[in-house]
Amino acid sequence: MPVTTDNPRPLRRHPLRSVMVTKFTPFPADGGGKLRSLAVLRRLASMGPTTLCCFADGTGDADALRAEGITVHEVPWTPGPLTVAKGILPAGSLSAARFHDARLAAVVREQVARQRPDLLQVEYSQLAPHLRAEGARVRALDCHNAEAALVASYAASAPPLRKVAALVEARLLERVERAGLLAADLVSVVSAKDAERLPVQPRRLVTALNGWEPRPLLEPASDPVAVFVGVLGWQPNADAAQWLAQQVWPHVRASLPQARASLVGRNPSPATLALAGDGLTVTGTVPDVQPYLQQARVALAPLRAGGGTRLKILEALAAGRPVVATSVGADGLEDLVGSGVVVADDPREFAARVVELLDDPARAQDLGRAGAAAVADRYSWDRVLTPWADAVQELVARADPEPPRASPARTLPRPRPGQALAGDGVAGSASTVITDLQQSTLAAFRPLLEGRDVALLDFPNHSNCGDSAIWRGEVAVAEALGCRVVYRCETGTYRREDIARLPESTAVLLHGGGNFGDLWPHFHAFRERVIADFPDRRIIQMPQSIHFQDPAALRRTQQLIAAHRDFVLVVRDHQSHALARTSFDCQVLLAPDMAFMLGARPRTHAATQPILALARTDHETLGEALDPVARAEGLNPVDWGRPRPPAHHPEGFLIRLDLGLDRLPPPLRTLGLLERRQGWIYEWQAEKQLQRGLEHLSRGEVVVTDRLHAHLLAELLGIPHVAMDSGYGKIRSYHETWLADSPLAHVETTAKGAVEKARQLSEELVAR
Numbered sequence: 001m002p003v004t005t006d007n008p009r010p011l012r013r014h015p016l017r018s019v020m021v022t023k024f025t026p027f028p029a030d031g032g033g034k035l036r037s038l039a040v041l042r043r044l045a046s047m048g049p050t051t052l053c054c055f056a057d058g059t060g061d062a063d064a065l066r067a068e069g070i071t072v073h074e075v076p077w078t079p080g081p082l083t084v085a086k087g088i089l090p091a092g093s094l095s096a097a098r099f100h101d102a103r104l105a106a107v108v109r110e111q112v113a114r115q116r117p118d119l120l121q122v123e124y125s126q127l128a129p130h131l132r133a134e135g136a137r138v139r140a141l142d143c144h145n146a147e148a149a150l151v152a153s154y155a156a157s158a159p160p161l162r163k164v165a166a167l168v169e170a171r172l173l174e175r176v177e178r179a180g181l182l183a184a185d186l187v188s189v190v191s192a193k194d195a196e197r198l199p200v201q202p203r204r205l206v207t208a209l210n211g212w213e214p215r216p217l218l219e220p221a222s223d224p225v226a227v228f229v230g231v232l233g234w235q236p237n238a239d240a241a242q243w244l245a246q247q248v249w250p251h252v253r254a255s256l257p258q259a260r261a262s263l264v265g266r267n268p269s270p271a272t273l274a275l276a277g278d279g280l281t282v283t284g285t286v287p288d289v290q291p292y293l294q295q296a297r298v299a300l301a302p303l304r305a306g307g308g309t310r311l312k313i314l315e316a317l318a319a320g321r322p323v324v325a326t327s328v329g330a331d332g333l334e335d336l337v338g339s340g341v342v343v344a345d346d347p348r349e350f351a352a353r354v355v356e357l358l359d360d361p362a363r364a365q366d367l368g369r370a371g372a373a374a375v376a377d378r379y380s381w382d383r384v385l386t387p388w389a390d391a392v393q394e395l396v397a398r399a400d401p402e403p404p405r406a407s408p409a410r411t412l413p414r415p416r417p418g419q420a421l422a423g424d425g426v427a428g429s430a431s432t433v434i435t436d437l438q439q440s441t442l443a444a445f446r447p448l449l450e451g452r453d454v455a456l457l458d459f460p461n462h463s464n465c466g467d468s469a470i471w472r473g474e475v476a477v478a479e480a481l482g483c484r485v486v487y488r489c490e491t492g493t494y495r496r497e498d499i500a501r502l503p504e505s506t507a508v509l510l511h512g513g514g515n516f517g518d519l520w521p522h523f524h525a526f527r528e529r530v531i532a533d534f535p536d537r538r539i540i541q542m543p544q545s546i547h548f549q550d551p552a553a554l555r556r557t558q559q560l561i562a563a564h565r566d567f568v569l570v571v572r573d574h575q576s577h578a579l580a581r582t583s584f585d586c587q588v589l590l591a592p593d594m595a596f597m598l599g600a601r602p603r604t605h606a607a608t609q610p611i612l613a614l615a616r617t618d619h620e621t622l623g624e625a626l627d628p629v630a631r632a633e634g635l636n637p638v639d640w641g642r643p644r645p646p647a648h649h650p651e652g653f654l655i656r657l658d659l660g661l662d663r664l665p666p667p668l669r670t671l672g673l674l675e676r677r678q679g680w681i682y683e684w685q686a687e688k689q690l691q692r693g694l695e696h697l698s699r700g701e702v703v704v705t706d707r708l709h710a711h712l713l714a715e716l717l718g719i720p721h722v723a724m725d726s727g728y729g730k731i732r733s734y735h736e737t738w739l740a741d742s743p744l745a746h747v748e749t750t751a752k753g754a755v756e757k758a759r760q761l762s763e764e765l766v767a768r
Contacts, residue, residue: 025060032311093172128180144196148174189333200599217320224358227296233267251351301329317371340371458511466709467691473594512542543572575733610698613637629751
């Protein structure tokens with residue numbers, strides 16, 4: 001019989017009604033993902049009435065789960081190229097497309113709406129869109145892997161074409177993963193390393209390791225046999241099998257000719273099956289792996305890519321078999337190295353460790369028993385899932401008696417950035433500031449946007465990296481709220497008829513930033529044009545700072561907004577908020593700048609200079625300029641600026657292709673290809689521009705700047721920085737509204753004061 005998880009002890013403190021979504025019926029648990037899903041499912045059932053929604057792949061036994069008192073709703077699994085082709089656009093990535101199914105979504109929505117459960121528990125990041133089902137008091141996401149990082153790791157050992165495909169899929173999957181992490185009230189990961197690999201910090205994060213239930217030890221093996229157990233159709237396992245067979249196993253056989261090995265697991269490809277020979281067997285699907293563990297003296301985990309933790313390592317150790325693993329294979333189980341696990345990464349060294357154990361039965365038995373004792377002591381499912389179960393109970397106890405319903409949006413009070421959100425993985429007060437700002441943003445926009453299609457206007461096709469950060473954050477908040485961005489344009493490619501063809505329910509989003517007013521007349525004129533073109537459609541001005549120099553320009557904008565029936569003005573600081581509420585007849589909201597939806601970012605490289613001065617050189621420098629003062633102080637200031645790439649450059653070619661496609665006649669523009677084209681080209685351009693800005697800032701151990709988004713991106717990068725206020729108070733007002741409690745950020749009113757403060761911070765870093 002396949003290995004299953006024992007029935008757990010009850011963990012509940014209060015009866016809890018839950019709906020759980022996972023990929024496949026998890027009983028019998030014949031794979032690592034099913035083992036974890038089954039363990040979570042049974043603990044939910046121990047807390048109260050539980051409903052499971054999943055795919056039926058032909059291998060599960062739903063009746064066995066129903067016999068345990070679990071309600072099961074299955075949807076037929078129909079994999080194949082057509083499923084992926086239909087799902088890739090709505091799902092957002094290739095791997096998520098395999099699990100995009102309208103039937104399963106309908107079942108989940110129906111069960112959540114009807115039961116109004118305490119908990120909606122979703123397994124796997126690819127299924128995170130189901131978190132949008134309305135009616136649950138608490139929404140939890142269990143990440144079996146840090147999926148984007150996992151796919152990116154494939155590229156390290158892949159041939160060129162697969163490397164490119166893996167990197168593209170990783171970028172797409174990061175967007176899917178980011179949306180799920182932000183939508184969930186609780187996120188669980190299987191290791192501390194996976195917590196570090198997440199693309200954004202969720203509001204509550206716990207580490208709940210993979211586990212295993214103790215079993216009787218197997219009898220010692222009589223022959224020098226090794227075994228590698230895993231789903232061989234999974235790319236990291238297929239790569240591991242190839243590396244083992246081609247680079248490790250010949251050295252083992254050269255040292256120990258009588259050695260044999262079995263590769264055991266479902267769905268091996270023809271290339272994996274062809275690895276058999278020279279004492280190595282590829283079994284394919286087997287009903288039970290225990291006989292193969294019984295025959296083996298040592299188990300192997302030769303992975304070179306992957307994430308999460310290896311349940312097969314725990315299974316082998318629990319059976320009394322030592323494990324030789326790569327460092328990737330033992331990822332998340334480092335505490336077992338020396339307690340049943342031996343690590344080697346070089347093929348010859350890996351082979352030598354395998355030979356030592358195959359050729360020494362007594363040592364293999366001792367190491368295996370030490371591993372079994374460690375697993376029994378540290379990795380029972382009840383023990384490792386307790387952090388998740390405790391967090392669920394706490395969040396449900398604190399939740400409102402009824403699930404939250406959409407209510408009219410209103411101005412948010414200033415958040416308390418220094419107040420930590422409970423949860424593992426929130427590292428330091430600077431990270432807490434970022435997480436708080438993300439949650440304030442989602443709270444502001446959820447009543448306005450959740451589940452709607454949106455058109456995002458005014459793509460920043462210019463050199464200001466701050467505007468690219470805003471754009472990427474706007475797309476991130478749309479994705480987090482389940483919105484499809486169905487149309488994008490620049491100011492020069494906007495056509496009224498394109499938006500007029502969209503359904504009336506489609507909201508128009510005007511790109512945010514610091515140009516709501518007459519400082520940048522071209523961009524403000526564009527916004528006024530859109531407002532006039534669509535007086536009845538919902539238009540949302542994304543977070544802005546507001547500044548008018550000319551009273552006539554202010555009056556013209558006031559008249560346009562007063563004539564509009566559904567205009568929402570979102571501002572990002574108290575100074576702009578006060579001006580907007582007294583000047584404009586519309587709904588006014590206060591929310592953070594969209595750049596914070598990008599989450600904390602690592603430096604792109606080590607710092608190369610003590611102080612980086614990034615000083616603006618455009619006409620928004622209304623008061624004292626930082627650039628000449630920093631230059632006089634020997635800091636060699638730089639600005640964001642970068643000219644548009646030439647046509648023969650790949651980026652320049654794509655920009656010109658983008659502009660050319662915008663000039664297609666209307667019949668060709670309505671085929672749906674335009675929106676898809678704009679999506680990937682615009683997002684690629686914005687990400688490239690953002691990366692340039694992050695690379696600029698990463699050069700400094702300390703940053704001094706008079707640009708608001710150098711201030712904000714330095715915060716995301718965790719760099720101590722000094723911001724000099726603008727001539728009209730934009731930076732000071734934003735800092736006081738949202739970042740006053742940040743330990744990284746300082747604001748000065750003069751250029752000399754800003755440079756002196758930066759030198760002080762630099763000296764403090766040296767002193768440490």
